[in-house]
Amino acid sequence: MKKLILLSLSLLAFLLPLSVASGSERIPVGVEDGWIWQIVLLPPPSGWESDSGISALAAVRCEEKFLAESAGGAAGRDVHFLKEEALTSGNVLSRLAEWRERKIAAVLSFGDGMDAALLAPLLGTSGPIFLSARGEGTDLRGEKGPAPFMFALDLFQDFRVAAFTLCAEETLAPGVPVAILGDRFDPTLDANTRCLTERLSGKNFSVSTYWIAGGGIDSFNMIGSEIMSSGAEVFISLAGTMVVRDLWLGSRRQGHPFTLWY
Incomplete structure (x- = not known):
């Protein structure tokens, strides 16, 4: 960014x-x-x-x-x-x-x-x-x-972590299951994912974290299926737009809509 x-x-x-x-x-x-x-x-x-x-x-x-x-x-x-x-x-x-x-x-x-x-x-x-x-x-x-x-010309690199935390506090009930997707091979995304996981866990949300390996994955359908079957009500993607697109298409195909934050 x-x-x-x-x-x-x-x-x-x-x-x-x-x-x-x-x-x-x-x-x-x-x-x-x-x-x-x-x-x-x-x-x-x-x-x-x-x-x-x-x-x-x-x-x-x-x-x-x-x-x-x-x-x-x-x-x-x-x-x-x-x-x-x-x-x-x-x-x-x-x-x-x-x-x-x-x-x-x-x-x-x-x-x-x-x-x-x-x-x-x-x-x-x-x-x-x-x-x-x-x-x-x-x-x-x-x-x-x-x-x-x-x-x-762009927002400070930590703004998404702060915004997601504030939005969760204001719109979700305590204990709601939340899934977060990060990228282990991007130092900024890796740090932001860990920081967001820690912040939301500290606010008493039930957080599960999922990881992708940089640009080496062509499809995110398997990860999307795992997230949808986990029972998470909100999925937060800290990865790129390709991930968001694949997850949105996958949720429509499976008839399992969920809230996606990006």
Whole structure:
């Protein structure tokens, strides 16, 4: 959740870096006049030349082209994305000063959270805005609460555990049998499954846990049949959408509906 937008490399044949308006020479004028937002792009951990970097950049260029050709743009403005190299602890202060001098509107990071950790204590109340595309494991809060210039494009990685626990408390009676499905080969899903099992057990629910082995299973019908025969009233899947699809189809075929949370 921990996710980059993956596009086919064939997009690169026609998605070229965009020159805003009639040429790049108009960008300084647009920035000064306020009708162009400059947004810095920071690379994924594997760099811009990796598959992840190429896909992320292609997706951004596609959006840039769409906004430039649309009537309304982004809140009435054009957007110019600037590909830059990764931040380091040694250059973060000079980079931030440079961004402010260039009137950078925002910084979009495809990194794994290190960019957010470096910038969080420095942005203060003067920006620029920081957007984290993959920082689900990074705490964006400041010392006094949410940092005003720090945002994540996905929810914190533990949000599903907290949401499922709260929903169970509010909608299920104590002792209701609940089944949980996790993935032993995904460290995050494995940890979240164990955490959710512990939390629900502590709330006096009757919890049974089931496991899949990563992407090595083509069908989840057998696991679904086992879960349905266990008597669980609610099944919580922490695995992927393919699992949800198979379990839903299996329950319909067997005429054994049950509540599925995902």
